[in-house]
Amino acid sequence: MARVVVVGGGFGGLASAARLAKLGHEVTLLEARSELGGALGFVEQDGCRWDTGPTSTLLPAVIRDFFRKSGRPAEKEIDLVPAEPARQHRFEDGTVLDLPGGSRAAQLEAVEEALGKGAGARWVSYVDDFGEVWEALRKDYFERVWSAEHASKETHQLLESRLSLHKLVDKEFKDARLRTLALHPARLEGHEPRNVPAWVGVWAYVEQNFGAWTIPGGMGQLVDVLASRLQTRGVTALTDTTARDLIVEGGAVRGVRTESGEFAADAVVVAIDPRRLPSLAPLVERTMPCIPPVISHVGITGEVPELPHEVVLHGHEKRDPTLVVRTGGTAPEGMHAWTILGRGPLAEDLVTALARRGIKVHKQVETRIDRSPRELVSDWNGSPYGVLWQGRGTVRNRIGTVAPISGVYLAGAHTTPGAGLPSVGLSAALVAQAIGPA
Numbered sequence: 001m002a003r004v005v006v007v008g009g010g011f012g013g014l015a016s017a018a019r020l021a022k023l024g025h026e027v028t029l030l031e032a033r034s035e036l037g038g039a040l041g042f043v044e045q046d047g048c049r050w051d052t053g054p055t056s057t058l059l060p061a062v063i064r065d066f067f068r069k070s071g072r073p074a075e076k077e078i079d080l081v082p083a084e085p086a087r088q089h090r091f092e093d094g095t096v097l098d099l100p101g102g103s104r105a106a107q108l109e110a111v112e113e114a115l116g117k118g119a120g121a122r123w124v125s126y127v128d129d130f131g132e133v134w135e136a137l138r139k140d141y142f143e144r145v146w147s148a149e150h151a152s153k154e155t156h157q158l159l160e161s162r163l164s165l166h167k168l169v170d171k172e173f174k175d176a177r178l179r180t181l182a183l184h185p186a187r188l189e190g191h192e193p194r195n196v197p198a199w200v201g202v203w204a205y206v207e208q209n210f211g212a213w214t215i216p217g218g219m220g221q222l223v224d225v226l227a228s229r230l231q232t233r234g235v236t237a238l239t240d241t242t243a244r245d246l247i248v249e250g251g252a253v254r255g256v257r258t259e260s261g262e263f264a265a266d267a268v269v270v271a272i273d274p275r276r277l278p279s280l281a282p283l284v285e286r287t288m289p290c291i292p293p294v295i296s297h298v299g300i301t302g303e304v305p306e307l308p309h310e311v312v313l314h315g316h317e318k319r320d321p322t323l324v325v326r327t328g329g330t331a332p333e334g335m336h337a338w339t340i341l342g343r344g345p346l347a348e349d350l351v352t353a354l355a356r357r358g359i360k361v362h363k364q365v366e367t368r369i370d371r372s373p374r375e376l377v378s379d380w381n382g383s384p385y386g387v388l389w390q391g392r393g394t395v396r397n398r399i400g401t402v403a404p405i406s407g408v409y410l411a412g413a414h415t416t417p418g419a420g421l422p423s424v425g426l427s428a429a430l431v432a433q434a435i436g437p438a
């Protein structure tokens, strides 16, 4: 049995710890904050409860697989249900599109109906083209620890391609609304589409094929389930414990140094931004973190417009911010708990900006919590959005699953395959694969 220390108690660290414990390792998890979960979790005020970060996930198989591989199946502990529609898009010209997830035929029909004749066919044809991309990446990059020797020629070509998502989308669509639709996920995460490799568009294929999923009452419920899974598997989880650096001797890791002492280890899983550990920071100096959006959690009283679980308000690409309303918070009788995210040129209060775009609840806000990107990064000890895309070189410039220090592995949003719950969940599976059974 190897002693493994996992640094970071976000979804990446929690999922890695549970999987490694199931494989028979002796696992200690170190979390700097006083609670586990990182971006995943709840914030509460005046009887309202909002998800702090994720409100839905793609690729539910990743979550289900995690539960299966670490003990009992997910169905026994959480209620993962389809989020339908995946989201509502409102475009600058007034077009409203309820985009379904999990069905090509349903997307074809919905896009055709909302955006006009031919638009649905163009959209599904764009998404179809990612089918082969998905198969190649899944085999060599998402579900198998990356190895240049084992990867197929197709995967090499994809990862090395100079084609950006922006260029691909520009070539595919004349309709500005379809371009906006295709670029939305990358923009929401804070990337400039010109710097995002085209293969990242594969998530549109994943959403169309496997749907968007949520947990009624909030994704934050996953944290308690994960924490109790750690307990069952005998993981020692220490909160209020900040890792200061790795202890490295003769090119191999020997443990982790914290303010409260040293933790000896045969292997260390770094599930935080590696920039925060001096031994790893020089290895990622050519990358930058991707910064979270501006957020307002609001509790609203009285009548509110009937909205699906997520509404995206797109404005003019250069002049207006993109606003996202997430309506799934829980609130006392007569109230509603919404979260508003803002990206792009935001020059006014989020609730005012929302009113200007037609969702007028500004006079009904009873309670609110505003969080700036800076506060969020400081509170979460790094950005849960991982590494900013700066072109195809970003894949090489970030550290992959296996770090170049013997015994050090990376999980979480800052490593392969990237940010978001499905990718972070995959990163934990990759770490378990790389370390193997005890």
Ligand SMILES: Cc1cc2nc3c(=O)[nH]c(=O)nc-3n(C[C@H](O)[C@H](O)[C@H](O)COP(=O)(O)OP(=O)(O)OC[C@H]3O[C@@H](n4cnc5c(N)ncnc54)[C@H](O)[C@@H]3O)c2cc1C
Pocket (backbone or CB within 6 Å): 007, 008, 009, 010, 011, 012, 013, 030, 031, 032, 033, 036, 037, 038, 039, 040, 052, 053, 054, 055, 056, 057, 058, 241, 242, 243, 244, 271, 272, 273, 276, 292, 293, 295, 379, 380, 381, 382, 383, 384, 385, 386, 411, 412, 413, 414, 418, 419, 420, 421, 422, 424
């Ligand atoms: C506002 C917002 C909305 C989002 N919405 C979605 C969504 O709807 N769907 C989706 O799939 N994804 C979403 N995401 C992305 C997703 O939440 C993240 O990619 C994912 O949760 C990151 O998990 P992680 O474990 O890598 O990092 P984090 O959640 O950032 O966790 C890292 C943990 O490590 C701890 N830590 C840091 N440094 C140290 C140290 N030195 N020692 C010990 N501990 C340390 C931190 O305190 C933190 O708890 C959203 C993110 C945000 C911010």
